[in-house]
Amino acid sequence: MGALSIGARVRWQERVWEVVAWQGPxxxxxxxxxSGEAPRAVSYRWLVGAADFAVVDAGGExxxxxxxxxxxALPAALSDAEREQARIWQARMxxxxxxxxxxxxxxxxxxxxxxxxxxxxxxxxxRLAAAGISYSPHTLADKRRxxxxxxxxxxxxxxxxxxxxxxxxxxxxxxxAMQEVVARHAHTSDVTIEVIREExxxxxxxxxxxxCDDPVAGAALLPSRSTFYLRMKESGxxxxxxxxxxxRTTLASIPPPPHGGREIVLRPGQVTQVDTTPLRILARxxxxxxVATELTxxxxxxxxxxxxxxxxxxxxxxxxxxxxxRATRAIDLTLMLAQAFAPWPVMPGWDxxxxxxxxxxxFGQLAAADERFTKATAARPVIHPELIVYDQGxxxxxxHFTEVCDRLRIARRPARKKTPTDKxxxxxxxxxxxxxxxxxVPNGWAGRSHKTRGRGIxxxxxxxxxxxxxxxxxxxxxxxxxxxxxxxxxPFRPHIELSPNDMYAVQVGRCGYRPLPLSxxxxxxxxxxxWVRPGKSGFMIDYRVYQPITENAGRYRxxxxxxxxxxxxxxxxxxxRYNPYRPERVWLHDHTTGTWIxxxxxxxxxxxxxxxxxxxxxxxxxxxxxxxxxxxxxxxxLALAQRGRRRRSRRPxxxxxxxxxxxxxxxxxxxxxxxxxxxGLEDFDLSTLRPYPAQPISPQAPPRTAACPALPAGADxxxxxxxxxxxxxxxxxxxxxxxxxxxxKLPTAGAPASDxxxxxxxxLDDLDPHDEDGEHDSG
Numbered sequence: 143m144g145a146l147s148i149g150a151r152v153r154w155q156e157r158v159w160e161v162v163a164w165q166g167p168x169x170x171x172x173x174x175x176x177s178g179e180a181p182r183a184v185s186y187r188w189l190v191g192a193a194d195f196a197v198v199d200a201g202g203e204x205x206x207x208x209x210x211x212x213x214x215a216l217p218a219a220l221s222d223a224e225r226e227q228a229r230i231w232q233a234r235m236x237x238x239x240x241x242x243x244x245x246x247x248x249x250x251x252x253x254x255x256x257x258x259x260x261x262x263x264x265x266x267x268x269r270l271a272a273a274g275i276s277y278s279p280h281t282l283a284d285k286r287r288x289x290x291x292x293x294x295x296x297x298x299x300x301x302x303x304x305x306x307x308x309x310x311x312x313x314x315x316x317x318x319a320m321q322e323v324v325a326r327h328a329h330t331s332d333v334t335i336e337v338i339r340e341e342x343x344x345x346x347x348x349x350x351x352x353x354c355d356d357p358v359a360g361a362a363l364l365p366s367r368s369t370f371y372l373r374m375k376e377s378g379x380x381x382x383x384x385x386x387x388x389x390r391t392t393l394a395s396i397p398p399p400p401h402g403g404r405e406i407v408l409r410p411g412q413v414t415q416v417d418t419t420p421l422r423i424l425a426r427x428x429x430x431x432x433v434a435t436e437l438t439x440x441x442x443x444x445x446x447x448x449x450x451x452x453x454x455x456x457x458x459x460x461x462x463x464x465x466x467x468r469a470t471r472a473i474d475l476t477l478m479l480a481q482a483f484a485p486w487p488v489m490p491g492w493d494x495x496x497x498x499x500x501x502x503x504x505f506g507q508l509a510a511a512d513e514r515f516t517k518a519t520a521a522r523p524v525i526h527p528e529l530i531v532y533d534q535g536x537x538x539x540x541x542h543f544t545e546v547c548d549r550l551r552i553a554r555r556p557a558r559k560k561t562p563t564d565k566x567x568x569x570x571x572x573x574x575x576x577x578x579x580x581x582x583v584p585n586g587w588a589g590r591s592h593k594t595r596g597r598g599i600x601x602x603x604x605x606x607x608x609x610x611x612x613x614x615x616x617x618x619x620x621x622x623x624x625x626x627x628x629x630x631x632x633p634f635r636p637h638i639e640l641s642p643n644d645m646y647a648v649q650v651g652r653c654g655y656r657p658l659p660l661s662x663x664x665x666x667x668x669x670x671x672x673w674v675r676p677g678k679s680g681f682m683i684d685y686r687v688y689q690p691i692t693e694n695a696g697r698y699r700x701x702x703x704x705x706x707x708x709x710x711x712x713x714x715x716x717x718x719r720y721n722p723y724r725p726e727r728v729w730l731h732d733h734t735t736g737t738w739i740x741x742x743x744x745x746x747x748x749x750x751x752x753x754x755x756x757x758x759x760x761x762x763x764x765x766x767x768x769x770x771x772x773x774x775x776x777x778x779x780l781a782l783a784q785r786g787r788r789r790r791s792r793r794p795x796x797x798x799x800x801x802x803x804x805x806x807x808x809x810x811x812x813x814x815x816x817x818x819x820x821x822g823l824e825d826f827d828l829s830t831l832r833p834y835p836a837q838p839i840s841p842q843a844p845p846r847t848a849a850c851p852a853l854p855a856g857a858d859x860x861x862x863x864x865x866x867x868x869x870x871x872x873x874x875x876x877x878x879x880x881x882x883x884x885x886x887k888l889p890t891a892g893a894p895a896s897d898x899x900x901x902x903x904x905x906l907d908d909l910d911p912h913d914e915d916g917e918h919d920s921g
Contacts, residue, residue: 146190146197146240147290153196153204154189167255186255191247224300231299235289238262238282259283312373313363319345324379328394329387335380339370395534397556407444409653410646414449414527416440417568418470418535421453422576424586424599425607428757428804432600433457434588435607436470437575437614438478441567442525445645446627448571448618449525450481453611455805468756472540473722476668477808479546482527483660485512486520486619489612496521496620502643504650512657520619523646526658529553531565542670549667579617583610607805662812663738666719666729669812673715676702676730680744683720684755685762685773688728688741697739701732709733722755723806745779752803753782761785 146152150161151174162181163170169189172181189195196204220228237243241253241262249255252265263279263286270277285299292298309317323341327333346363347354354360365373374380382390407413418438427433436456440449454474459467488497499505501521509515512524530547532538534556547554557564581587585602589595605613626639632648640648674681676698680689690698706714718741720728726746730739743749761781762772770777 151198151200152189153194153198153202154184154192156194158198158202186241187249190242220297220300228296228300231285232294232296234266235286235294235296235299238266238286239290259286309373309377310369312365312369315350316342316346316363316365317373317377319349320374320377320379324382325394327383328390331387332383335371335374335383338374338379338383339367342370392559395559397534397558400555405443408649410442410444410447410523410649411449411525411527413443413529413531414440414525415443415531415565415568416475416538417533417565417572418537419572420456421580421610422588422590423580423583423610424588424604425453425455425610426604427455427457428754432604435610437572438470438475439568439571440478440482440527440530441571442527443567444649445523445525445642446567446630447523447525447623447642447646449527450478451614451618452478452481452808453607453614454807455607470537472537472542473670474807475537475543476546477810479527479550480660480665480668480810481808482525483658485514485524486522486615488518488520488619489616492520492616493620495624496616498522501619501624502641502647504647508655511655512659514657514659520615521623521643522615522619523623523643523650524655524657525646527552529555531555531557533557533565534559545671546668574622575614575617578621579614583613586610606803608803611808662814665810665812666731666738668810669719669721669729672718672720672728673712674718674730675715678702680741681718681730683718683725683728684758686725686758686775687744689744690730690739690741694739694741697732697737698730698741701730701739704734707733721807721810721812724752725755725758726753729812745775748776748779748783750783752806754804754806757782757785757804 146161146169148161148164152159152161152171154171158174159171159182160174161169162172164186167186168183169186170181170183171189173179198204233244237250237253238259241249241255241257243250250265252268253262257265260279260283263282266282267277267279288298289295319342320338323338323345326341327338343364350363353363371380382393385393405413416438418436421435421437423435424432425435434456436454438452438454440451441447442449452470452474454468454470456469457467485498494500497517498508498515498519498521499517503521503523505515505519508524530552532554537543538554539556544554562569576590583605586599586604587596588599623643624641626641626644628639630640630642630645632638632640632645672683674683680687682688701716706712707716709715717731717733718728719731726743726749728741730741732739758778761778765774765778765781766772772778
């Protein structure tokens with residue numbers, strides 16, 4: 143039956159009553175039918191001992207027993223032992239509350255009808271003490287109060303695990319410093335806790351020197367020696383110090399959770415994954431020799447769409463040829479990241495079905511929202527990443543990649559080392575690429591391992607990396623983005639498999655699309671930074687002197703007048719951005735005005751062929767090995783120019799024609815478009831244009847005189863034309879004979895020349911006969 147308490151309704155003597163008071167053994171009842179009968183005070187034992195007694199609900203139906211309600215209220219996560227413990231405490235609380243144990247008719251000693259609640263708590267405490275369980279009467283009274291407030295739920299009677307405060311009362315800043323110092327020693331030899339304590343104290347004093355000087359605040363920030371040892375053991379840092387170096391290194395490489403895997407994403411770009419892997423396709427390098435390649439891909443988790451991909455050369459260091467090692471760099475990652483903010487163009491020779499207009503993308507809506515979407519746009523959506531899950535490779539943790547992500551407001555989350563499940567989509571894409579694209583490349587496929595590699599691959603006419611990049615992009619737009627994926631389902635159509643483009647069309651219709659075009663000035667922040675010291679003759683990057691172009695010479699002079707940049711830690715240096723794949727031009731950033739100063743390499747006119755910073759470094763090392771200096775720009779530039787001439791003079795590879803361009807990465811729009819001088823002018827009707835009636839005559843020609851009367855034809859025995867002292871003007875035939883019937887008016891003495899003669903005289907006066915190039919000095 144239900145529990146008897148004040149306010150409960152009971153059935154007794156075939157009537158429904160309400161308990162209005164309960165004092166000792168006496169229970170006061172009033173009739174619930176509103177008959178106006180006086181309240182009755184009855185004995186508790188007489189009341190509950192009646193044959194028809196029951197605690198009823200609002201409808202007059204008997205309530206279930208308290209034990210059954212308790213069993214129904216227990217959480218399903220409780221074990222059998224915890225359920226048994228809850229049942230025992232439910233019976234104890236019921237006996238303290240009513241004086242009767244569940245199912246009993248007679249009260250035990252100390253629980254009779256004439257006892258109070260405090261007496262029953264004391265009796266229960268003595269009973270538990272006899273059984274070896276220590277509970278004071280006040281504790282039992284508090285447990286009963288909690289039990290009643292929870293609706294007599296026995297789950298609140300179980301002992302709760304003590305939520306111990308991490309680190310106790312030690313300052314959290316001290317705990318953070320302990321973790322930082324221990325992480326520093328992940329790659330060093332083992333040290334004792336005392337060394338860690340000294341370094342933590344030095345670190346805290348360096349950060350919070352004023353607070354450490356205060357005796358009271360310093361005592362709260364710096365724990366005692368015994369407390370420091372205790373916190374090291376409680377936090378597990380002491381066990382980390384005792385582990386081998388390899389184990390400490392592994393623990394230090396594990397980032398804080400979450401670690402990736404399956405995530406709930408609702409919109410494109412919410413979570414993306416990036417990874418790099420060997421492409422296993424040989425390409426033709428800058429020197430014409432076979433070179434291995436690497437592929438970096440940025441893939442969206444919500445739609446499985448490829449946001450961007452980048453193919454780069456990869457080779458080990460070759461000391462015999464003086465060639466440095468090469469792999470994916472931070473500049474490659476930022477150039478790849480720039481692809482995600484712009485559509486891919488359809489290149490010449492691509493399949494027409496690779497265009498966005500012929501795909502499942504909502505091309506009409508995208509073109510209306512973003513003017514960059516045209517009929518020549520590839521079938522790959524533009525997805526702006528919000529979070530990138532990356533591995534812990536050196537390019538991904540570089541300062542440049544971090545700076546670009548922060549500038550674009552892209553969050554980053556590291557994955558665990560050697561844990562491909564943290565980036566499952568990127569790993570799966572590499573397998574799909576190998577099956578659908580790599581093994582179908584006619585020349586260059588090297589197999590999945592060196593054991594299955596074919597013969598004579600390096601002697602084939604290989605593709606360049608730029609050609610492989612275009613081929614991979616066409617395969618993504620034509621095959622990957624339009625192939626149904628079993629892992630893509632619409633919640634409203636779960637039985638239909640969707641392609642990445644189909645899934646993007648479903649999601650972009652719900653969350654919308656907002657274009658984010660980047661200007662050339664914003665694109666320059668994707669390039670590598672270099673802090674330089676400008677001077678009157680320019681500034682130097684890798685022993686190459688750069689000077690401002692003519693249009694920006696005034697800005698450069700004003701920058702020099704300001705002195706240094708005055709930035710913290712930079713003194714007199716200014717920020718410069720340059721692309722190592724196209725180092726002939728750099729951009730100097732004036733942060734005081736927010737403008738850019740375009741600067742060109744001083745010897746750019748000597749290098750007519752494309753070149754890179756790697757090619758310059760290679761020739762600089764060769765020049766230094768032959769006894770020269772890396773600062774000899776002219777010699778290095780001439781050697782680099784001769785390299786291009788030697789390449790053109792050699793016989794081209796078999797079945798290959800055209801110019802061999804070096805690998806220069808993805809092209810980024812960093813040049814400011816030139817202003818149209820005719821912008822804003824009204825359209826001119828060419829049909830209203832009329833020729834000038836007379837050709838201007840040079841003032842250097844002698845003046846015309848009156849023509850002599852012509853002799854009749856054949857008068858002197860010869861057929862000749864009438865002579866004139868001056869031959870006709872050479873351009874006379876280009877104009878019509880508008881004035882043929884009129885006799886030309888010759889200038890008289892003292893009369894001004896014609897308008898045409900005056901204009902041409904002015905133009906000729908501007909010419910400088912001593913200027914061989916025909917240019918005028920405006921200064």
